Amino acid sequence: MINNVVLVGRMTRDADLRYTPSNVAVATFTLAVNRPFKSQNGEREADFVNVVIWRQPAENLANWAKKGALIGITGRIQTRNYENQQGQRVYVTEVVADNFQMLESRAVREGNAGGSSFGGNSFGSAPAASQSMSEPAMPDFSRNDSPFGATSPMDISDDDLPF
Template identity: 35%
Template sequence: MYQKWIGIGRLTKDPELRETPDRVPVARFTLAVDRGKDGADFIDVIVWREQAENCVKYLKKGAPAAVEGRLQIRTYEDSQGVRRKAAEIVASRVVFLPNGRKSIEEPPWPDEAPPAFGKKESKGDFDFAEEVNFDDIPF
C-alpha cells in the first residue's frame, strides 16, 4: 500500500512550536488550500525535528507553502468525554514558496533566505537550486 498527500496553500496563522518530553521539536500549522468556486479546505499539518524549527523561523501567517506528506487519522476524547476523530497531514517535506512580492527592498523571509533556497551549488557537472524566475511559476 502507498499513501501520499501533496497540497499548496497559505498558512492561516503562524506555526506553533512545541517539544515532546524527549525534547523533539514538533510544529503545527493550518494550510488553507483553495478549492476554486467551492471555497477552501483548512488542512492541519504536523512537522517534526529540524524542519519544524525551520517552519517556525521562516513561515508566518499568509505565507505560501507546499506540503508533502501522509494523511493521519487519530482519535481522541474531548473535554466532555466524547470520542472524536481528527485528520491531519504528517509532513515529510515543506517547501517555502515566494510571496509574489515584486519589491526588492522587502525580502519574502525575515533577515535571510531559507536554507538552500536560491543558493547555487556546483557538484561536478550539475548545478543545484538554480536561480528561479518567479514570473514563470503558474500560481
C-alpha cells in the first residue's frame, strides 16, 4: 500500500504549537494549495488542507514558518473520528506531515525587492537554530555570498571542460 502526500502551498495562519501531556510537540495549521485549473468564471480556486506535524519538525515549523509562508510538505493522509460534546460522531481527514521545506525567504514573501530566494532549505529534522529574537531571521544565501566562504568549492578552468 502507498499513502504518500506532497503539497506546496501557503500557510493560512501561524501554526498552533501545543504539547501533549508527555511533552511531545505537535503543530497544526492549514495549507492553501492552488488547484491546477481555473473555475468557469476564470478564477483560481484553492483547497485548504489541514496539516499536523509532530516533534522537532513541529517546533521548527512554529519558529520559522508564519502566515503566508510558501512551504512544501511531505507526509501521509490520515482519517480519524471522535464523538463531540453533542454525542455526534465526527470524521476528520488530515495530512500528517513528516517534514517541511521553506520555499521562499521572509523578505520575498513580504515583497522586499532586496531579498533573495531562500532556495528550499529543509527544516523537517534539523535542530532548531538558536533564537535571540522573537522571530528568527532567515539565512541570506544571495548570489554574492558563497556558503563556502571566499574560496570556490571547485577550481576548474574552462580549458578543462569537455564542452
